Amino acid sequence: MKYGFFDDLSREYVIQQPDTPLPWINYLGSDNFFSLISNTCGGYCFYKDAKLLRMTRYRYNNVPYDTNGHYFYIKDRDTIWNPGWQPSKTPLDSYECRHGMGYSIFKSSKNQITANLLTFVPLKDSCEIQKITLTNDSEKERNISLFSYAEWCLWNADDDSRNFQRNLSTGEVEVKDSVLYHKTEYRERRNHYAFYGVNAPVNHFETSRDAFLGVYGSAEKPTAIIDGKLTDSIASGWYPIASHQINLCLKPGESKTFVFVLGYAENPEEEKWEAENIINKKPAETILKKYSSEASVDQAFSALKDYWTDLLSRFQVTTENEKVNRMVHIWNQYQCMVTFNMSRSASYYESGIGRGMGFRDSCQDLLGFVHLIPERARTRIIDIASTQFADGSAYHQYQPLTKKGNSDIGSGFNDDPLWLIAAVSAYIRETGDTSILKEPVPFDNEEETAVPLMEHLKRSFDFIVSHKGPHGLPLIGRADWNDCLNLNCYSRHPGESFQTFGPSEGPVAESVFIAGMFVKYGREYADLCHLVGNPAESEHAHKEVAKVYDSILQHGWDGKWFLRAYDANGEKVGSADCQEGKIFIEPQGFLPLSGVGIKEGLAEQALKSTEEWLDTQYGITILQPPYTHYHLNLGEISSYPPGYKENAGIFCHNNPWVSISEAVLGHGNRAFDVYRKICPAFLEDISEIHRTEPYVYSQMIAGKDAPRFGEAKNSWLTGTAAWTFVNVSQYILGIQPTLEGLCIDPCVPEDFGDFTVTRMYRGVCYHISVRNPHHVQRGISTLLVDGVAVQGNIIPFDSGKTDVYVEAAMG
Amino acid sequence: MKYGFFDDLSREYVIQQPDTPLPWINYLGSDNFFSLISNTCGGYCFYKDAKLLRMTRYRYNNVPYDTNGHYFYIKDRDTIWNPGWQPSKTPLDSYECRHGMGYSIFKSSKNQITANLLTFVPLKDSCEIQKITLTNDSEKERNISLFSYAEWCLWNADDDSRNFQRNLSTGEVEVKDSVLYHKTEYRERRNHYAFYGVNAPVNHFETSRDAFLGVYGSAEKPTAIIDGKLTDSIASGWYPIASHQINLCLKPGESKTFVFVLGYAENPEEEKWEAENIINKKPAETILKKYSSEASVDQAFSALKDYWTDLLSRFQVTTENEKVNRMVHIWNQYQCMVTFNMSRSASYYESGIGRGMGFRDSCQDLLGFVHLIPERARTRIIDIASTQFADGSAYHQYQPLTKKGNSDIGSGFNDDPLWLIAAVSAYIRETGDTSILKEPVPFDNEEETAVPLMEHLKRSFDFIVSHKGPHGLPLIGRADWNDCLNLNCYSRHPGESFQTFGPSEGPVAESVFIAGMFVKYGREYADLCHLVGNPAESEHAHKEVAKVYDSILQHGWDGKWFLRAYDANGEKVGSADCQEGKIFIEPQGFLPLSGVGIKEGLAEQALKSTEEWLDTQYGITILQPPYTHYHLNLGEISSYPPGYKENAGIFCHNNPWVSISEAVLGHGNRAFDVYRKICPAFLEDISEIHRTEPYVYSQMIAGKDAPRFGEAKNSWLTGTAAWTFVNVSQYILGIQPTLEGLCIDPCVPEDFGDFTVTRMYRGVCYHISVRNPHHVQRGISTLLVDGVAVQGNIIPFDSGKTDVYVEAAMG
Secondary structure, rough: OOOEEEEEEEEEEEOOOOOOOOOOOOEOOOOOEEEEEOOEEEEEEEOOOOOOOHHHEEEEOOOOOOOOOOEEEEOOOOOOEOOOOOOOOHHHOOEEEEOOOEEEEEEEEEEEEEEEEEEEOOOOOEEEEEEEEEEEEOOEEEEEEEEEEEEEEEEHHHHHHHHHHHHOOOEEEEEEEEEEEEEEOOOOOOOOOEEEEEOOOOOOOEHHHHHHHHOOOOOOOOHHHHOOOOOOOEEEEOOOEEEEEEEEEEEOEEEEEEEEEEEEEEEEHHHHHEEEEEEEOOOHHHHHHHOOOHHHHHHHHHHHHHHHHHOOOOOOEEOOOHHHHHHHHHHHHHHHHHHHHOOOEEOOOEEEEOOOOEEEHHHHHHHHHOOOOEEEEEHHHHHHHEEEEOOEEOOEEOOOOOOOOOOOOOOOOOHHHHHHHHHHHHHHHHHHHHHHHHEEEEEEEEEEEEHHHHHHHHHHHHHOOOOOOOOOOOEEEEOHHHHHHHOOOOOOOOOOOOOOOOOOOOOOOEEEEHHHHHHHHHHHHHHHHHHOOOOHHHHHHHHHHHHHHHHHHHHHHHOOOOOOEEOOOOEOOOOOOOOOOOHHHHHHHHHOOOOOOOOOHHHHHHHHHHHHHEEEEOOOOOEEEEOOOOOOOHHHHHHHHOOOOOOOOOOOOHHHHHHHHHHHHHOOOHHHHHHHHHOHHHHHHHHHHOOOOOOOOOEEEOOOOOOOOOEEEOOOOOOHOOOOOHHHHHHOOOEEEEEEEEEOOOOOOOOOOOOOOOOOEOOOOEEEEEEOOOOEEEEEEEEEOEEEEEOEEEOOOOOOEEEEEEEEEEE | OOOOOEEEEEEEEEEEEOOOOOEEEEEOOOOOOEEEOOOOOOEEEEEOOOOEEEOOEEEOOOOOOEOOOOOEEEEEEEEEEOOOOOOOOOOOOOOEEEEEEEEEEEEEEEEEEEEEEEOOOOOOOOOOEEEEEEEOOOOOOOEEEEEEEEEEEEEHHHHOOOOHHHHOOOOOEEOOOOEEEOOOOOOOOEEEEEEEEEEOOEEEEEEEEEHHHHHOOOOOOOOOHHHHOOOOOOEEEEEEEEEEEEEEEEEOOOOOEEEEEEEEEEEOHHHHHHEEEEOOHHHHHHHHHHOOOOOHHHHHHHHHEEEEEEOOEEEEOOOHHHHHHHHHHHHHHHHEEEEHHHOOOOOOOOEEEEEEEEEHHHHHHHHHHHOHHHHHHHHHHHHOOEEOOOOOOOOOEOOOOOOOOOOOOOOEEEOHHHHHHHHHHHHHHHHHHHHHHHHHHEEOOOEEEEEHHHHHHHHHHHHHHHOOOOOEEOOOOOOOOOOOOOOOOOOOOOOOOOOOOOOOOOOOEEEEHHHHHHHHHHOOOHHHHHHHHHHHHHHHHHHHHHHOOOOOHHHEOOOEEOOOOOOOOOEOOOOOOOOOEEEEEHHHHHHOOOOOOOOOOOHHHHHHHHHHHHEEEEEOOOOOOOOOOOOOOOOHHHOOOHHHHOOOOOHHHHHHHHHHHHHOOOOHHHHHHHHHHOHHHHEEEEHHHHHHOOOOOOOEOOOOOOOOOOOOEEEEEHHHHHHHHHHHHHHHEEEOOOOEEEEOOOOOOOOOOOOEEEEEOOOOOEEEEEEOOOOOOOOOEEEEOOOOOOOOOOOOOOOOOEEEEEEEEEE
16 A cells, blocks of 8 residues: 655655554754654754754654644634644645655645645754745635644753653743743753744744643644634743744635744853843844745755755666666665764654664764765764774764763674774775875874774774684674674673673674674775785785685585574574574675675575575565574574564665675676565555555564564664665666776666666766666676776776766676 | 542542642552552552553653553443543543542543442552442443553663664563453563453453554544454554453443453563463462452452551541641651652652662651551661661662662762661651661671661761861762752753762862751760660760851851851852852751750741741742852752742742741741641642642742742652651650650640640550640640659650550640
8 A cells, every 4th residue: 555656856755645654754954953754744853962952842652653743733713733634633635745855845735725834954054944835725715823833842852751850840931022932941051042933923822831732631632722822821840832823814815924943042151141031042033034034945945955956966877667766866865864864863763862873883874875975974984983992892882962982882892893994995985085094083082092094994903803702703792783692691681781781792602794794894904905005914904804714614604504603602593503593694695795605605505595594575584483582692682572673573784785695696686686675665555564664764674473574663764774775876786986996887687677877976977878788687798988998897087087978788 | 729628537539620730649559569540540550660660651741641541441322431531531420539548439420321440559469450330320221331441561661761663573462361461571581471351251352552542543532442342453562552342231220340450470480481482370360360359359448448547547636627637647647658658769740760769868758657667667777778888978869679779879968877867766766676776787788798777877977077078067068958959060061960960079068957967866876875875975976966066056157047058169058148049948947956056046046037038828938039040059959940949949848847946946836837838738729829739748839939939849759748747746746756755745826726646656555635725835734644644745655555545735
């Protein structure tokens, strides 16, 4: 079942029915100010940090679903309705929600009144703009009232949800003209406040939730709206909100437009006040003035659209498959930008008050956005590397506001160091900017410890070399990529962290997956050493890689597939000898793409076993058979009910690894099949099963062992976005940035047809046309660059050009 | 405005209108299992620990207010209603909620169907019993359906509210016959599950919230109930709930009764399963069987009533003032028991996921319940003292489940040590049990460090002696009784704890309040030393007390009142010299009752100043004038808007100190006036202003500087309960337990009239009659004990008696 459609020309997903199976959301904002907004106008906004500077209050796991939000109510005689359907849920005569790039548009009508709501965060200002146009489509004059509504969060979203004995007494507001100011705690240690204004006089306002909703009232039927008149309340403690009332008369056919601005403002300490306990409103007024006219809003909206047009133009594709086109050109890249902004912090499944940025997560995310925003990727790399320890290990997470490592979780996730190499290597392949390697970067944010970034990579590399177990394979520590495979923890009691309880690290448990990473990123490290003129270190690195490679062959192969790990007792994990969890996806997916076992035929066999054991109609499960009991020696992985999450769910993140590996082996049909199965655009027709948004990837789809097989969860913030973009752009379409230049090496299904790609690369625009007259799965037979034939499939980079025309023929 | 009335005979408060200004709640449970229940059936239950073992899900700060709860729905053709009004809010033909001692009764009717719901937690079993009787009051046969509803919390209430990326995949249930089992995480590290059963066959059930409510549905109008048929869903992840459906036919005049039991069960590790992944249901079935008949439920309810009759009989009073009678005999003691059970952990303002038990809080609470449950008070003292450090300082909080000190907040609250002396002294005065002083008690829970409890008291005493500042007054540390007066912190940034940021302790800032405490509890310590035959230590203690006493006179008097403190710069806090915060209640309230300044006339003057500066019609504010700006050197106290909380709110906790001090000075009229102003029963008629329950104390009432003057907040869990009981029982009514025996020393208003008190004391029942023929405020002229005149006003304790008859005449 479908709930909408893709409007590719507008780069929008259009939802035509408000009661989607789950909230289908969008992200607004591209710099410091962000809003989450669902297809029913649910959501919240924050400045920089979803935990510490949350501006509006949202209720996770609420009933009704997905409340609250930034709502508009229209009162038309006795009918009260919302352009986004919720919260009144009054049936609408028409409804449409368009989620676009950094904006959402709602167009709804009821009884011949139409509301058209555009909402977006402008490129540089810290505010959400809501432009709403009301039109009288009837032939009579209509008198209606428009109400806005947002509930303020008392800034720290965590404290806001628990510390009532304090927080119910602290709320403070100010009102001036049409602007409602939220200034809780401004009188003490905060230098920031929030504001909500409109570019028109208001008839009334409300700042007390009780006055607005009624003491036992709900957002579905606010008492003050039923009464038709807000009471001009001034909140004192309890629950401050912001609601404007505008009464308006619309002649037949007439439209009126209002611009609401919900924003964040801060003042220098010495300019906090304009009078005794009266906040200095200048920064708010500046923004409000800037957006006081429709024209200025339209201009800002236009600038936002241009920004995205420019950004997405860096990788455009035209194939015969429109689903591939819309995902690659639009939604996959858009999701990569959202993971850049959010990491794993704030979604409809991530409450925004838990962890900050992940070391591993952010390094992987970078693989998906480095071609879009290389300058910001550079900054991100420095931020990440600054949380590394001098021994090469790293904080597993760090806080976006402070950029300091999170000592609650600490280090000990032994794949982390290698992801830094992956990120830097990707950055340099994309940009050619080797200067980053000389950038001084501290350890653990202690400035005086700064060394060139290259030295950080060496510490990363050396950490693995010096942390190997009895089989010569890397020690797993608290966990490798799979945070739930905890081989050193042995937790028996609820509440203990599966990752940090007990010894949590140890000298025996080894990861075959990290071994594969070491081969791949160890070689990339060697390439960088070579590039910067250190052949000795490069050779040393290759030697170390070779050792681990041998250890994999000797101890990491189970007969028909790669082992997953050895546990703290030296027992095999992910082996045919195991009763449950016989085969895991991670090594089968990652080792072939790392080049492990290809010449020995093991890669081919591992992928066959993957298809045989792990594949389903909705994607490849992470392991089989699921764990039916809790295994003390394996940890969190066995804590999930069979078929969910890391216990035999379809963990989308590593499906692209398998697809890439298939491509590396030249299996274009299979590579695409794996790509297609979890690709949201291909699942649009089964939204009643898949349930999450058909325009973005989810972290997980329930596996075949789960009662809800095929149902996705945790949409948006997943490494799936980045890895899928790597897969489809570099391996399926085969446009690979290398240290020397772009490499053209597609691996597609036989019936994929010809395609073109336009790609910005190091400031040069490549116009690539790939023909496949003989319907092969892989292999370039001729390559013309600006009409000149080139040997091999790498286009040597030439910075003197602005455009390069490439014609490639497969066969 | 009143929303109900006191039914003193039944010991119930009867609410006659469901939309009370705030949820008016009750606590069920007296041992390990507790429920909070509001007058609209909102609330939740937990086993032992509101954070770690929460059974059902409640939403704090939700709209509508006070949802969810343990609800019953009645579907009668197209009408759906609830006995407690919420969540459907269908207008009822009649409604009554009776909050009694550990139980609540709802009696409501709609369209000639009456529902009578009794809910309580039996004395020893870990379950909530809900007995519901439906009666057909019409003359037609009626076919109706009854639905239960509770939403499971996934045990850890903190994690449950934030960790969705995991928790939405873990929910698991089982269903057998009429019993719905919640077994999330039972398959891994938990050995406990929850169950919800009914003593009758069910027609249908629901365990998936989405199936019950509908995806965008609300508890107000559950889809499955509107459809009239639950769908027998088996939840898998997402949101597990429990709902039974019973269809029934009632003949005219017929009643049918059902017993629902919502319980907690645990199994030994080796008996977790009865078959492969099928939980061992024996412990649940045992409880369900026990309460399968109405008779057994009635018996358990009867036992609960007997328990409370016995408990409350330990202190009964009959005066001419029924408000005093009902508060002293019933509600004040009841609230003391609730603070014993809950400390400050779980109320409608305390979210149950924050702090555990307070060291200071629990010691003070004990003053209010030690006469009710002396054996449990003894255990509590040992628990508390076990968290003390060897240097006499103490963890400020500890966890109820583990009984370990909470290192997040640590120690440094320099009043804490003295509260331990207060608690032990009160215990011994009440019980005469000096054996507790020899009880071995560890420091910081390290068993090998155990020393006799008496040594802990010595360490407490010595800590103060060794932590004095430049004026010879005790150092304040992070804070004294007023957690918000932070003289060593200097926090400039949001998110920093006002109590633990910065140095947070220091060698200069001193507390006049702790000095007063030291005088009072130092002397009580000296008395205990004397009692156990250590006159040298006793004499030493008196000398140290005398030194501090002198320091108070020399440096603690401001001219018209006592100073509050010296800050870290040695500047005065709470002085006429200050621009704001000139006078504080704490020293004026506590120093006179400690005997400071009485003979010098300072106490009298301090209390006069208190009345002049701090008193209002709704109680005595904590300071005046309020702080209008944030003071870095004072901390959290100045972070509140003027008139709220510690910044010039009426902080109820220390109003009884003033009342006691007035009584100590013989001012019976004034002592009672102070008592009356914050006494909830006296505020019943102004519930629209006071807003919280008229049967229990609240932590705070907004002061005259606040926009909402007179409005209370944070009801139930406050030291006000204990201190008020001390005040009214020991100082106003004047029945004081001393080391030698009961002392009779009333201090009442001139028009108070005669009164009688029945009091259990060390196993003997005292029947005390006090006459006041001459309408004096204080002074006993004659005292007859069993008809024999006694010199002075102490009745020497005689353990040989079972009953003692006392006749006292004032005058």
